[in-house]
Amino acid sequence: MGLNSAQKEVERGILLTTVDKMSHWAQKSSVWPATFGLACCAIEMMSVTSSRYDLARFGSEAFRASPRQADLMIVAGRVSQKMAPVLRTIWEQMPEPKWVISMGACASSGGVFDNYAIIQGVDHVVPVDVYVPGCPPSPEALMFGILKLREKIQMGLPPKYQEVAMARGGAS
């Protein structure tokens, strides 16, 4: 279909797409994070829902109190050895498809806490889709990470845990 004929169809209120593209668009437009914060990074995470940053523009301002209603885990802060099994349980309770953003140096690599009490990267506990650097990352940086995640969803790329399962030959 040429550009002119496509424009005419849009003017008539007709829009053609594929079911896949439509479902990816719906998914990326309503990614709901779990209400879950671990340390100082969580303060920056909370501010993205404020009117100044307005995460609602991207449909992700509805932080859910139950993991069963959330499809995004933002790991905001250092993960202690004690917290790791709790984090894993929350992730397992989230319905599929689900995504993980590692926010900040501590979540991604342990940050300055190179010691026995802190997990040296949350990817040892759950598969991570997007890493946001910084200590702490600014709210804008987290928003950028969420936009990158939206791009991945729109492209139809599988969540990281599905990639890992495929690499293992289908076993989860």
Ligand code: SF4
């Ligand atoms: S990355 Fe920095 S701001 Fe974030 S939890 Fe670690 S020390 Fe705190």
